[in-house]
Amino acid sequence: MISHLPVRPRHCDAQAMMHATRYYEYFEDAFLDWLGARGGYGRLREEGADLVVKVSGCEHHAPARLGDVLAVESAPARVGATSLTMTFTMRRGEELVAVGTVTYVCVRDGRPSPLPAMLVQSTRLAPGSDRTR
Secondary structure, X not given: OEEEEEOOHHHEOOOOEEOHHHHHHHHHHHHHHXXXXXXXXXHHHHXXXXXXXXXXXXXXXXXXXXXXXXXXXXXXXXXXXXXXXEEXXXXXXXXXXXXXXXXXXXEEOOEEOOOOHHHHHHHOOOOOOEOOO
């Protein structure tokens, strides 16, 4: 799934470049779009589940600038018993801007819990699968 997200003044530093910490907001927005296409957080909450971030990272390739519209592709990279790792590929046109990864852990009552079927089925990866190998 690809989300198209504009770079706004609040995302930028004095040089009109997107601040490094803001990339994670774009990954989260793209993830919410991806999750929304699968029933959204509401559906997760109905199952008593929540997703929390365990690990995140970003590799920067080119600066994003004020006025850019970034295409952020969300793709599941790994599905574990209780976790889902997503890869986010950010582009400005054909130019690669950044690649991020975020590992989400499913929790119920504050404890790790198996991923809901809605997520496992929609990833097209079996639990324990890793697309990065």
